[in-house]
Amino acid sequence: MRPLEIEVFSCRSDNYGVLVHDPETGLTASIDAPEEQPILDAAARRGWKLTHIFTTHHHTDHVEANLALKEKFGLEIIGPVNEAVAIPGLDRTVGDGDEFLFGDHPVRVFETPGHTAGHICFHFPDDKILFSADTLFALGCGRLFERPAADMWHSLQKLAVLPDETAIYFGHEYTLSNAKFALSIDPDNERLKARAAEIEAKREKGEFTIPTMMGLEKETNPFLRAADPAIRRNLVMEGKTNEEVFAEIRKRKDNF
Ligand code: ZN
Ligand code: FE
DSSP: OOOOEEEEEEETTTEEEEEEEOTTTOOEEEESOSOHHHHHHHHHHHTOOOOEEEOOOOOHHHHTTHHHHHHHHOOEEEEEGGGGGGSTTOOEEEOTTOEEEETTEEEEEEEOOSSSSSOEEEEETTTTEEEEETTEETTEEOOOSSSOHHHHHHHHHHHHTSOTTOEEEESBOOHHHHHHHHHHHOTTOHHHHHHHHHHHHHHHTTOOOOOEEHHHHHHHOGGGOTTOHHHHHHHTOTTSOHHHHHHHHHHHHHTO
């Protein structure tokens, strides 16, 4: 089986667009559809024809180009069963634990409520790739618009059991500000300090910070580290539950 090919590009103000191409079958999926022209340009650059959109959640900056691309390509849109009514052009709904094939590549769906109530992530287990959209960012997590912090903590825990070598493609370039926030609550984490310096250098050169790796996130992303003794000490929350610590970290980020 030949490996999947991936094209990453920026669109809107800080969204990432991602195309996934299976060279075996010619299938090409856009992970979400934030903006039509950059997606068309990316596909043209690689000589790929869009066959699918995998929708993660209903926010405009993830679905705006759904109908235009469907019109052009007659592609199939696969998205979250729990917010199906809000996804333009949706053809097929998927929910937690569902599996389907993209060519010969298995795809597994995780429901990750928090940012929105029905948000899903697409995992390609054989390829060790996760499309986490607005649930898990490099050094961050999505804002809680539709579900409480405890739900988001459990959603993130579902993803955190994936192998450390899983490449994570996320929805927004927020990494530099996430790094600054992470340092504010986990200042003695050597791995985080080194990573923050790397990120700063990258962003100065205008380079992308996508993809990240699950192992690295578990070592440095405060939103996955509510159980960490040093973070708990810094927050003076030693006796609290992981959910409570996570909620406090999320609240601090909202006000950072
Ligand atoms: Zn969103
Ligand atoms: Fe978004």
